[in-house]
Amino acid sequence: MAVQATGERVAPTRELRVVLADDDADFLLILRARLNLLPGIEVVATAIDGAEAIAAVERTRPDVVVVDLLMPVVDGYAALEQLRTRAPGTAAVAYSGVATGSARERVGALGAELVLKTRDTTVLADAIRRCAATGPPSAGT
Numbered sequence: 001m002a003v004q005a006t007g008e009r010v011a012p013t014r015e016l017r018v019v020l021a022d023d024d025a026d027f028l029l030i031l032r033a034r035l036n037l038l039p040g041i042e043v044v045a046t047a048i049d050g051a052e053a054i055a056a057v058e059r060t061r062p063d064v065v066v067v068d069l070l071m072p073v074v075d076g077y078a079a080l081e082q083l084r085t086r087a088p089g090t091a092a093v094a095y096s097g098v099a100t101g102s103a104r105e106r107v108g109a110l111g112a113e114l115v116l117k118t119r120d121t122t123v124l125a126d127a128i129r130r131c132a133a134t135g136p137p138s139a140g141t
Contacts, residue, residue, distance in 0.1 A: 017061075017063045018128060021071065022048070044062055050076060050078055050082075065093070067079050069107070080094065091132055
């Protein structure tokens with residue numbers, strides 16, 4: 001931890017490392033570009049399905065993974081469930097057009113925060129920062 005001239009401790013600033021997973025390749029490309037423009041966020045990998053997301057998280061060990069819930073091969077719910085035990089140090093955000101009460105409950109039970117997809121990436125960026133600050137849930141919860 002750094003110390004300012006006043007003696008106050010200040011956490012070092014660094015980019016939050018993020019993995020993005022969405023089966024819409026064009027949307028994924030745009031989202032990556034927009035997030036990389038924001039201060040404090042670096043997208044280190046992308047994936048087009050849940051299986052690729054799990055592999056990318058295991059390979060890059062990001063601070064936060066952002067997954068679409070409705071993806072082929074392994075959907076976002078299954079990816080979040082597997083990541084709880086396979087990458088317990090990674091916080092998670094579910095980013096989806098599905099924001100029903102049952103989806104929120106299920107995502108919450110998996111230790112992630114659900115954010116509704118919009119054109120404005122500010123809400124997602126805030127969720128990424130919030131989840132990184134609070135950290136991932138323990139694998140046993």
